Amino acid sequence: MESQGSKREKTLFSFFKPRESASTSEGHSPSNVDISNHQPPLSKSRRVEIDLSTLERDPGIRIPIWQHPVNQRDEIRRAYIKMGPYQPKLAEYRRTNQIGNLHRSGATRWSSHFDSICSLIDMYGATISVLESIIEEGSSNSMRGEAGGCLMIMRSFEFIFTLYMMHKIMGITDLLCKALQHKSLDIVNAMDLVSTTKALLFTLREEGFDHLLVHVQSICRQNDIDIPDMNASYKRATGRSCQQKDSMTVCQHYHFDVFNSAIDFQHEELNSKFSDGAVELLILSSALEPKDNFKSFKVDDICKLAEKFYPEDFSEQEMHYLRCQLNHYKIDVLHHKSFQNMSTMTELCRGLVETKRAFSAMKHVKTALRNKMEEEFLADSMMIYIERELVEDIDSDSIIDEFYSTKHRRLQLK
Helix, strand or coil: CHHHHHHHCCCHHHHCCCCCCHHHHCCCCHHHCCCCCCCCCCCCCCCCCCCHHHCCCCCCCCCCHHHCCHHHHHHHHHHHHHHCCCCCCHHHCCHHHCCCCCCCCCCCCCCCCHHHHHHHHHCHHHHHHHHHHHHHHCCCHHHHHHHHHHHHHHCCHHHHHHHHHHHHHHHHHHHHHHHHHCCCCCHHHHHHHHHHHHHHHHHHHHHCHHHHHHHHHHHHHHCCCCCCCCCCECCCCCCCHHHCCCCCEHHHHHHHHHHHHHHHHHHHHHHHHCCHHHHHHHHHHHHHCCHHHHCCCCHHHHHHHHHHHCCCCCCHHHHHHHHHHHHHHHHHHHHCHHHCCCCCHHHHHHHHHHHHHHHHHHHHHCCCCCCCCCHHHHHHHHHHHHCCCCCCCCCHHHHHHHHHHHCCCCCCCC
């Protein structure tokens, strides 16, 4: 029974209590053991002190965390967190190392891609370097494949020739494209630019190919790009004999199929949008512009406009009257208050409509029965008739009350 009671009185602490060593059982006390030379065992993860001043902060230069010893990684992470984010100072880099960005092409109808082409020419070497780095370090196979395809195209003679050819063509058409985008469009200046653009494109077509070819070949030599034999036979499509319709050299292909075709396309676009008749119509119409106090107003141009483009609207007798009326109009419009400080054809048309509206209102107000009305009464009646929208909120009762308030009336209106 006593043995069972002793078993029941055992606790968890007494169960795990360490037993006395053999030396104690032999009569040796643990206090007699010499512990002066006793050293604690080495821990497996000893904490190592790190000099934070030696850590590189630039993410592009510093050693990755996984390259540090295993026992130091957590401490190095804490150190970088304490130091906070790092932004390199611009003073540490030269200006020549700042690459920049390529210009995007515009989205407007008359936008010019000239800036984009100039940017690509200036950054051609940097663009090739970026594509090469993507091929080596791209995150996916599709990205590396697209970069490889772009690099192959950009390092071809055809791409360099097309790039510098479009630089020549769009350099000529750039001024016209910008002039057509201005809100305050100068019609005469824009039409002059159309004429000069056509002339420069014609000169480039006749005399510009040889200079362009020499320049492109020098660019290809600088960038180690293969230059084809210009006297060799040009092979279309896959190069099979059945696909070759005529014998043409490589030089003739770039001259006629590429260079001349691109310039002819620009000529066709300009001729379709700015034919000779349309240009003449716009130039003659500019004589009506009220800009700079009707500085461009010309009676002869307006008469020519009516005679050439509107022959069915003006008879020979009306043409004589038109010239006389325009001479009066030229003097009167400069002193008329309604036509001062106008700059666009829209403002002039709006002013003429208001004037025509007043004369048409006089025909309705001053009829045969009202032919003897006084000028003041006529002006008041015309004001009410012309500005009908302003008097819609005025009722008849308020007018009668105002009429009675001026003086005593014998006639009762209500």
